[in-house]
Amino acid sequence: MSVPLSIALVFRGRALATIGACWLLVVGIAAIGAPLLAPFDPLEIDPFVRLSEPGWPHLFGTDHFGRDSLSRAIYGARMAILIGSGSVLIALVAGGLVGMLSAYFVRLGHLLMRIVDVLMAFPALLLALVLMTLLERSVLNTVIVIGIVYATTTARIVFGMTLKLKRDVFVDAAICSGAGHVSVLFRHILPNLMSPMLVQASFIFAFAQLQAAALDFLGLGLPPEVPSWGNMLSEERIYVTRAPWLLIFPGSLIILSVFSMNLVGDALRDNIDPRFKDDIAGV
Amino acid sequence: MALLDIRDLDLRIARGRELLPVVQGVSLAVEENETLGIVGESGCGKSLTALAIMGLLEGSVVRIAGGSVHFRGRDLLALSPDERRRVMGDQMAMIFQEPMTSLNPVYRVGDQIREAILQHRRMSRKQARDRALDLLELVRIPDPLRRIDSFPHQMSGGQRQRVMIAMALACDPKLLIADEPTTALDVTVQKEVLELMRSLQARNGMSIVLISHDLGVVSEICDKVAVMYRGKIVEQASTSTLFSNMSHPYTLGLLGSIPSTDHDVEWLDAIPGRVPTLDEAVPGCAFHPRCFAANESCRSADPSASAVSPAHIVRCHFPQGSSS
Numbered sequence: 001m002s003v004p005l006s007i008a009l010v011f012r013g014r015a016l017a018t019i020g021a022c023w024l025l026v027v028g029i030a031a032i033g034a035p036l037l038a039p040f041d042p043l044e045i046d047p048f049v050r051l052s053e054p055g056w057p058h059l060f061g062t063d064h065f066g067r068d069s070l071s072r073a074i075y076g077a078r079m080a081i082l083i084g085s086g087s088v089l090i091a092l093v094a095g096g097l098v099g100m101l102s103a104y105f106v107r108l109g110h111l112l113m114r115i116v117d118v119l120m121a122f123p124a125l126l127l128a129l130v131l132m133t134l135l136e137r138s139v140l141n142t143v144i145v146i147g148i149v150y151a152t153t154t155a156r157i158v159f160g161m162t163l164k165l166k167r168d169v170f171v172d173a174a175i176c177s178g179a180g181h182v183s184v185l186f187r188h189i190l191p192n193l194m195s196p197m198l199v200q201a202s203f204i205f206a207f208a209q210l211q212a213a214a215l216d217f218l219g220l221g222l223p224p225e226v227p228s229w230g231n232m233l234s235e236e237r238i239y240v241t242r243a244p245w246l247l248i249f250p251g252s253l254i255i256l257s258v259f260s261m262n263l264v265g266d267a268l269r270d271n272i273d274p275r276f277k278d279d280i281a282g283v
Numbered sequence: 284m285a286l287l288d289i290r291d292l293d294l295r296i297a298r299g300r301e302l303l304p305v306v307q308g309v310s311l312a313v314e315e316n317e318t319l320g321i322v323g324e325s326g327c328g329k330s331l332t333a334l335a336i337m338g339l340l341e342g343s344v345v346r347i348a349g350g351s352v353h354f355r356g357r358d359l360l361a362l363s364p365d366e367r368r369r370v371m372g373d374q375m376a377m378i379f380q381e382p383m384t385s386l387n388p389v390y391r392v393g394d395q396i397r398e399a400i401l402q403h404r405r406m407s408r409k410q411a412r413d414r415a416l417d418l419l420e421l422v423r424i425p426d427p428l429r430r431i432d433s434f435p436h437q438m439s440g441g442q443r444q445r446v447m448i449a450m451a452l453a454c455d456p457k458l459l460i461a462d463e464p465t466t467a468l469d470v471t472v473q474k475e476v477l478e479l480m481r482s483l484q485a486r487n488g489m490s491i492v493l494i495s496h497d498l499g500v501v502s503e504i505c506d507k508v509a510v511m512y513r514g515k516i517v518e519q520a521s522t523s524t525l526f527s528n529m530s531h532p533y534t535l536g537l538l539g540s541i542p543s544t545d546h547d548v549e550w551l552d553a554i555p556g557r558v559p560t561l562d563e564a565v566p567g568c569a570f571h572p573r574c575f576a577a578n579e580s581c582r583s584a585d586p587s588a589s590a591v592s593p594a595h596i597v598r599c600h601f602p603q604g605s606s607s
Contacts, residue, residue: 106342168384169379169380169381169384169385170384170385170386170387170388172339172377172379172385173377173379173385173386173447173450174387174398175337175338175339175371176337176339176371176372176376176377176451177371177372177376177398177399177402177450177451177453178368178369178370178371178372178373178399178402178403179368179372179398179402180364180365180368183402187398188387191387191389191390192387192388192389194389
């Protein structure tokens with residue numbers, strides 16, 4: 001089955017998820033084409049147009065430094081995608097490895113999963129806060145911290161699924177055909193984890209946005225000069241009565257993106273099993 | 284020397300601090316080109332014996348407490364994991380009971396067979412695919428050129444079992460262990476699969492260990508039969524000897540439990556009682572609570588294995604048949 005066809009199937013009959021996917025496409029394009037699309041330099045300060053209302057030439061208005069909000073929002077999409085995909089990558093690789101190895105090697109699992117349990121005992125935001133206070137504020141550190149926070153839940157999920165998979169007869173069959181531990185884990189078990197992990201990725205991507213925005217808002221996430229939706233909220237919150245649009249625009253962007261990602265995640269989750277697809281697509 | 288030689292295999296299952304015996308003193312030998320059937324009801328230890336041979340008990344609650352498993356003169360239980368991996372799939376292979384779950388759902392069947400080949404043979408992916416195609420043809424999958432790219436869930440149970448067999452045969456093993464290969468299949472498909480196994484055995488010259496609870500299946504393709512009850516071999520003989528001269532009351536009971544198609548019967552002669560659970564200690568012969576011939580000595584002393592005739596071993600104080 002071709003890739004475009006399978007993508008079409010995921011969104012078939014799901015108007016909301018399709019709209020969500022389109023919105024994410026818009027965010028993606030904004031992120032890639034930010035230097036071309038942004039009408040102003042997001043860091044350029046213009047004291048003469050401080051806190052101007054939305055209109056021409058500043059469509060989203062300007063903040064208290066006179067920086068163009070739209071340009072900052074467009075560059076903010078870059079951060080959103082970067083934080084999202086970075087966290088997903090770390091969470092899936094670290095969490096996936098920990099979960100798989102823990103389930104497969106029982107003794108190692110006793111140790112690793114207890115560490116995971118301890119980390120999971122903290123509320124996600126609290127854990128991220130604790131880790132961020134230990135580290136310098138930077139894009140990379142934010143990604144790492146959010147990645148670690150969601151690696152714990154990923155590890156739990158993968159652990160459970162691997163426990164079940166390793167008891168499946170096809171694993172025994174693989175061992176019988178001479179497969180070693182590495183081959184069993186990565187050639188036979190891992191491919192079975194891919195689709196649930198893809199779904200997990202979509203939700204981590206969404207939650208990472210919220211987590212990053214929360215960290216930015218609390219002044220512990222990205223460095224303040226970096227244009228991100230969370231930083232925009234954080235910096236302009238005191239102007240909420242004078243210039244509410246400075247909060248409405250970035251806030252809506254966060255809500256829309258997270259909501260879209262969740263919708264796409266739901267659509268993916270309902271389609272993960274290849275067994276259901278054949279009925280529609282034929283073989 | 285026998286191809287496979289199992290001596291006094293002892294398996295124990297760990298429960299808490301206890302180690303409960305599940306297989307005791309099992310000795311079996313399989314010659315080249317020979318088919319050995321292991322028969323017994325659920326929980327008698329026949330599958331565990333097979334798993335022990337293939338080294339699949341590692342990491343489970345079952346421990347190998349004693350005995351040896353020699354394959355072509357080498358003690359499999361003493362091999363390092365690496366050495367064992369080189370034997371598995373190459374010289375010995377196994378097929379399983381559930382054709383529904385014994386294939387990896389995310390791989391096309393051709394890729395799975397190819398994996399099994401490339402595990403042991405150095406060849407290009409193209410060559411391996413051609414070999415997979417040959418194997419599918421060999422196990423009589425209709426339209427193999429199309430089926431090679433199917434996913435397991437697109438095939439029927441019988442076809443999947445054929446794919447499993449093709450996978451097991453990927454490297455022309457000398458020994459094939461089949462754990463209830465036909466139990467999950469329709470009767471007609473059962474027959475086809477058994478015939479397939481028999482013809483492949485003749486073609487490839489391999490030995491088969493067939494594990495089954497079905498005396499009928501065993502009588503059809505096995506040269507030798509071992510009957511197991513509660514972890515011990517209670518009777519072992521060539522198929523013809525066994526069926527003409529059953530000596531252990533349990534074997535007789537198994538045969539009596541087969542419904543006859545020749546004439547109508549109101550009642551099947553089921554064996555009374557049930558298999559004692561693992562932690563129930565049964566003094567004397569483990570079968571005595573269910574045995575029609577049991578008396579005092581059966582309750583106090585566990586019979587040892589003795590030969591009622593050459594190559595016909597029975598573990599019973601009062602073997603039935605011609606001798607009694």
